[in-house]
Amino acid sequence: MKNQLRYNPDLSGVTVGEQRKMLHTLEDKTIVQLFLDGHEHAFEELVNRYNVRLLNFVYRTVGDLERGQDLVQETFVRVYRHAHRFDQTKKFSTWIYTIAGNLAKNELRNRSRSPLVFFQTIKKNWEADHRPLEWEDASFRPDDLYRKRHLKVLVEKAVNELPENHRIVFVLRELEGKSYEDIAEITGCRLGTVKSRLNRARNKFAGIIAPLLS
């Protein structure tokens, strides 16, 4: 049954709820094909599968959640527009990450030219100050909690301090768990370049966080 769904899905005469259930079991490529055949729910399934993953990848790369969300949306819009260009012999995840990665790179490039960066940085800090109060678990000591949260902020900051090219490779490897080959395809670099960038990123990351952890 599963194989039949995977290779020969027939969504005609099926209710929307059932369609969604069926789509959930299919591979990315099959879903893209269904979308190209005119099934709009297939696109919805793609968005459901990738929205959080892409948001975290773009957010870690760009360092701004709001902008990251816009870029993720733009990624899906591009997928919708150009789904017919997707080479079905390749991985869909690599293709969508390539689009998102390119958008993130463009964003960083534009920021380096625009003074808006400073405003965004300030704005981010303001937002952090106005966060709502959260109730903590009483079993933890406040010192530990503070330290842990503080560490998280510092580690996040350390990632943002990495050079743009190194950061993308680092995030794709450490947070998205992508293989070297996939990273090479997403970033459009050679395998050797990916390895050396990842190594440098890790070295720099360790250099930044080492004094904080000890």
Add this chain to the structure above:
Amino acid sequence: MKCSEFLEKFSEFQDAQKDSPKKKEGEKHLLVCEKCTHYTAVVSMGVGILQEIPPAGLSESFWASLEHRIFHIRDEKILGGTHLTLLARSCVTVCALLSFIVLLKNSAVFSNIGRDVDLPAIVVSSPPPGQQLIIPRSSPDIFEQPSSSKFVYWFWSDINGLMYEYSTMGERYRASSVLRQADLVEYK
């Protein structure tokens, strides 16, 4: 293995498969080097903290905004298709018109337009029966279009008569004035 070499190949050791010779080579160095062990621990810890951070969530407006944008894309696609159909239709119409004009130009009806046709002379008046129309040789040929040289010669041949005709001593000035109207009725 030196520490610098370990750091240089750190990613290779870190990402190598569990039982691979590369991994074992790295682990062998870690057993004897405290500094590199600390370095590996720092990286692993940092990445661990990073992975612990809960993933960012999408805002509520994300879906509505995406749907709105996709609605417009669909609209564009439909309109784009209509535009293409209209363009194709107009192209076909223009081509049809052009071919029709070419056909007409080459057809037999239009090929005769502009050709000289020899028509028989129309006689507007004829002499009375039994008489012949005699045209004196000396008088100017009224049926013949005077060539410019002939006309000039005829006009200037009696220059004195011409001067008299148009001078105040001429007959036309002595005679009472003649009024002419457009309807060709003469009033004296």
